[in-house]
Amino acid sequence: MTAPVYVVLGAGPGLGLFTARRFAEAGHRAVLLGQSVEQAQPLADQLVSEGFEAEADAVDLLDEADVRRAVAAVVDRHGRVDVLHFNPSAWRERTVLELTVAELLEDVAFGVGALLPALQAAAPAMPAGARVLVTGSAAADTPWSGAPTLGVQKAAVRNLVTSIDATLSERGVRAVAMQVNGLLAKEGPFGAEAVSRALFAAATRPDEGWTAHVSYDG
Incomplete structure (x- = not known):
C-alpha cells in the first residue's frame, strides 16, 4: 500500500502550506498545486526539509484542461487521491456598479468552477474513506460590497459541495x-495553524453523522 495522498489546489504559504503540513503529519504525501512551480516548489521543499513527503506542480485554475492534467498527473504517479482540498478564491475590489459580467464569471470559474475538473480527474482514484475538502468563508453569508465576487464564490462552492457529497457518499x-467565520490572521484562533487544524478535523470525521457543511468560529 502506498501512503495516502493529500492534494491541495490553490496552495500558498499560508493556509495551503499549513494544511498540507497537518495532513503530512498524519502520514499523507502532500501534493501542492500552485499558480507556478516557482511559487509552489519552495512550499514542498519546506515540507521535505521537515521530514515529510511532498511535491509541487503548477496549475492554471482558469484552464479546465490544465486542472485535469495536474490532478490526473497525481493519479498517474501515485494511483490514489485521499484528500482533494480546494483552497482558492479570487479577490477583486470592484463594486457592483463597476463589475462586469466577464469579471464575475472569471472569478466564479476560478473559485468554484475549477473544482469540477479537479474532482472528475480525482474521483476514479478516490477510495472509500476519501474526502473532498473546501475552504469556505463567512463571505458566503455576509459579503463585502467592495468585493462582491468573493461572496458569490463562497456561496456557490458551498452549494456545490452539497451536490458533491450527495453524489459521492x-x-x-x-x-x-x-x-x-473570521478574518485570517498571522496567529491566534484565525491564524493559519489553528484554521488548518480545524480543516483537518472537519475532513477526518467519521461518516456517521456526517454533514457537508461545518463552521469554524475560532
Whole structure:
C-alpha cells in the first residue's frame, strides 16, 4: 500500500502550506498545486526539509484542461487521491456598479468552477474513506460590497459541495465545506495553524453523522 495522498489546489504559504503540513503529519504525501512551480516548489521543499513527503506542480485554475492534467498527473504517479482540498478564491475590489459580467464569471470559474475538473480527474482514484475538502468563508453569508465576487464564490462552492457529497457518499467518499467565520490572521484562533487544524478535523470525521457543511468560529 502506498501512503495516502493529500492534494491541495490553490496552495500558498499560508493556509495551503499549513494544511498540507497537518495532513503530512498524519502520514499523507502532500501534493501542492500552485499558480507556478516557482511559487509552489519552495512550499514542498519546506515540507521535505521537515521530514515529510511532498511535491509541487503548477496549475492554471482558469484552464479546465490544465486542472485535469495536474490532478490526473497525481493519479498517474501515485494511483490514489485521499484528500482533494480546494483552497482558492479570487479577490477583486470592484463594486457592483463597476463589475462586469466577464469579471464575475472569471472569478466564479476560478473559485468554484475549477473544482469540477479537479474532482472528475480525482474521483476514479478516490477510495472509500476519501474526502473532498473546501475552504469556505463567512463571505458566503455576509459579503463585502467592495468585493462582491468573493461572496458569490463562497456561496456557490458551498452549494456545490452539497451536490458533491450527495453524489459521492454512496461510494464512501464524503465532501465538506468548512466556513471560516473570521478574518485570517498571522496567529491566534484565525491564524493559519489553528484554521488548518480545524480543516483537518472537519475532513477526518467519521461518516456517521456526517454533514457537508461545518463552521469554524475560532
